[in-house]
Amino acid sequence: MLDYTHLRALSIVISEGGFDRAAKVLCITQSAVSQRIKQLEERVGQALVIRSNPVEATPTGKRLLRHYSQVQLLESELSVEMDADNPKLPTIVKIAVNADSLATWFLPALCEVFKRHQWLLELIVDDESYTHNLLKNGEAVGCVTTTQAPLAGCSSEYLGEMEYLCVATPEFIQAYFPINISQTSLEKAPAVVFSTKDKLHEKYLSKYFKMSPGSWREHKIPSSESFLDAIIQGLGYGLVGHLQAEPLLEKGVLVELTPGKRKRVPLYWQHWNIKAKQTTIVYRSLAVTAKQSLC
Numbered sequence: 001m002l003d004y005t006h007l008r009a010l011s012i013v014i015s016e017g018g019f020d021r022a023a024k025v026l027c028i029t030q031s032a033v034s035q036r037i038k039q040l041e042e043r044v045g046q047a048l049v050i051r052s053n054p055v056e057a058t059p060t061g062k063r064l065l066r067h068y069s070q071v072q073l074l075e076s077e078l079s080v081e082m083d084a085d086n087p088k089l090p091t092i093v094k095i096a097v098n099a100d101s102l103a104t105w106f107l108p109a110l111c112e113v114f115k116r117h118q119w120l121l122e123l124i125v126d127d128e129s130y131t132h133n134l135l136k137n138g139e140a141v142g143c144v145t146t147t148q149a150p151l152a153g154c155s156s157e158y159l160g161e162m163e164y165l166c167v168a169t170p171e172f173i174q175a176y177f178p179i180n181i182s183q184t185s186l187e188k189a190p191a192v193v194f195s196t197k198d199k200l201h202e203k204y205l206s207k208y209f210k211m212s213p214g215s216w217r218e219h220k221i222p223s224s225e226s227f228l229d230a231i232i233q234g235l236g237y238g239l240v241g242h243l244q245a246e247p248l249l250e251k252g253v254l255v256e257l258t259p260g261k262r263k264r265v266p267l268y269w270q271h272w273n274i275k276a277k278q279t280t281i282v283y284r285s286l287a288v289t290a291k292q293s294l295c
Contacts, residue, residue, distance in 0.1 A: 006040040007068040009033055010048060010057075014065060017054030040064075057137070066138025069094070070274050073141055091119045093278050096135060096143035098128035099194065100162060101267065103224035104243040106144065109289030113281060127197040128267065135270055142271035142279050144286075150270060157269045157283055160294025164200060164263040165245045167254040168237035176237075181257055183209055191218040192230050192238035200239055200263060208261045239263060243293060264295065 013022040013033065023030040041048050048061035057065055073093075093114075097106055102125060114121050124134050131143040136151050150156035168177075176189035186209060193201045201218070205211040219236050221227045231238045232248070237257060240248075248254040269286055271279040 002043065002064075002067075003036075003040065004068070004071070006036045006043075007064060009036040010040060010061065011065055011068055013037065013049060013055055014057050014061070019055070062137040064138075066136070069138045069141065070272055073272075073274070073278065091117070091278060092122055093119050093142075093282065094122040094124065094140045095282070096124045096126060096131035096140040096145075098131060098144055098267075099125055099222075099224035100241045100244075101128070101144050104241060105289050105293035106286075109286050110282065113285045117281070119278065127195065128265065129199065130197060132270055135272075142269060142282060145268055145270055146265060147270065148266070148268055153273050154270050155273055157287070159267045159269055159286060159290040161264045161266050163242040163295045164204070164239040164265065165242060165249075166204065166237065166257040166261065167231060167240050167245055167249070168257055169232065169234045169253070170255055172234045172237060173255055173257065177257065181209075183211055183215075186211065187216055189217075190236040191216055192227060192236040193218045193220055194224075194227055195220055195222040200265065204239055204263050207263075208258065242295070267294065 009022065009026065012025050013019060016022045016025060019030050019033050019037075023033045026033060037049060044060065044064070046060045047058050048064065050056040050058060073091075102123065110121065113119075124131075124140055126134060128144065128146045131140075132145040132147040132151060134140045135143045135145075135154065144159070148156055148158075172189075177185050186205065191201055202213050205216065219230060221230050227238065228240060228244055230236065231240065232253060240254075245254065245256075249256060267290070269283050271283065
């Protein structure tokens with residue numbers, strides 16, 4: 001049997017990024033934290049943490065953290081059922097989501113559910129191609145991801161597709177694309193991309209213009225709201241999800257650069273295969289809103 005006091009210490013060491021901060025959270029000494037980790041490592045016979053700055057979990061450590069998070073979720077549900085009126089026993093649901101979903105349809109799908117059940121929501125924002133890793137590592141109980149194949153011990157449910165349009169302001173188009181859009185003009189025009197993780201722009205230019213990475217200039221702005229604002233301010237052109245782009249196209253604030261050449265990204269909800277009502281209720285709420293909002 002695993003000692004859950006030791007597992008909690010491991011979880012806090014990783015979430016806090018170090019033994020000192022974990023000791024403050026646990027209200028014990030740093031040496032006591034180290035001793036708990038050492039005893040847990042001796043119990044499983046493998047190293048669980050990489051003593052770097054910040055501290056990271058080893059693959060075995062990540063598996064233990066995932067197990068601990070699952071147990072926490074089930075125990076939280078049990079506690080609520082046994083003492084539903086106790087506000088000191090809140091259920092915390094950790095979800096990984098991409099920034100574009102968070103900026104548009106995601107929160108409206110869940111707000112009423114979380115208010116009704118008095119759950120606490122903890123979001124981890126990452127690129128949709130990477131959110132499944134947070135589920136795999138035990139950092140989230142569910143995630144919105146582009147990965148269709150379910151992870152081991154998980155289920156995958158189709159939500160819909162986010163459609164991305166290549167847009168810019170009329171002034172930007174006049175300055176950089178006065179005649180037409182070609183490889184040459186795209187090499188000179190600054191693009192706006194979300195981050196180095198985001199490969200959407202790269203895939204778009206490769207598919208429609210046969211361009212290779214590094215052949216264009218780009219601003220990197222890792223915020224969905226600021227990303228869109230940068231395009232509106234004329235800093236560059238970029239790919240914007242249909243939920244954000246369409247109202248601005250109707251107002252004439254932005255213009256679609258390549259009508260008929262759009263990029264669709266399928267989204268899935270992946271969650272652990274455990275009998276916790278939270279993940280079931282969350283999926284049902286997401287599915288209803290996704291059907292209304294996504295393509």
